[in-house]
Amino acid sequence: MTVSDGPDHPLFAAIYDPVTAVAERTLLRPHRQYLARDLGETVLDLGAGTGAMFPFLAGSGSAIHAVEPDGHMRRQAAERARSLGLAVALRSAGAADLPYADDTFDTVIASMVFCTIGDPEGALDEVARVLEPGGEFRFLEHVADDGWRERVQRAVAPLWRRLAGGCHLTRRTAALFAAHPAFDVLELERRTLGVTPIRPFVRGRLRKRA
DSSP states (O other): OOSSSSSOOHHHHHHHHHHHHHHTTTTTTTHHHTTTTTOSSSEEETTTTTTTTTHHHHHHHEEEEEEOOHHHHHHHHHHHHHHHHHOOOEEETTTTSSOOOOTEEEEEEEESTTTSSSHHHHHHHHHHHHHHHHHEEEEEEEEOHHHHHHHHHHHHHHHHHHHHTTOSSSHHHHHHHHTTEEEEEEEEEEESSTTTTTTTEEEEEEEEEE
């Protein structure tokens, strides 16, 4: 989970990379590669966190922009970009108030960020606004599970939000994305990726209508 809204979370930012290192090298790697495949000329990494997507964006030839409001995570992201030799226009902004003109980007990427957004509907409206017609919104997000696993998620959700940078465990993000009138669904997959309470995930691509 990256932090895309709300106050800074210095402890969460400090432990995020060490805690997720194994998952990033194994479970998440092919999904990040999916998000970074055949990018357009201009790309926005929405809620970049510590820059976990940056290694996959390096060498793409795209103009890379990123937003991350948490100052601690943003500093780590800037350092990661420097270590990769990746030029990233990194700005402090929340997902529901993007500092870009209409129709700016060919591709917007969100990886484990909509769980922390205070206004996910508003953020998706912003994604639609800054994408050019025909542009793609690509995402990898963990969502509410079913049955006993969802009951576990609901039980631990209040404590989880406090410890995990405002992360919501029980959002039905896929339904939100699929229903937005600005987009056509190109791909939408539910994956039994992760472990309770952070499972399952959805990944996919939406195309902005002309």
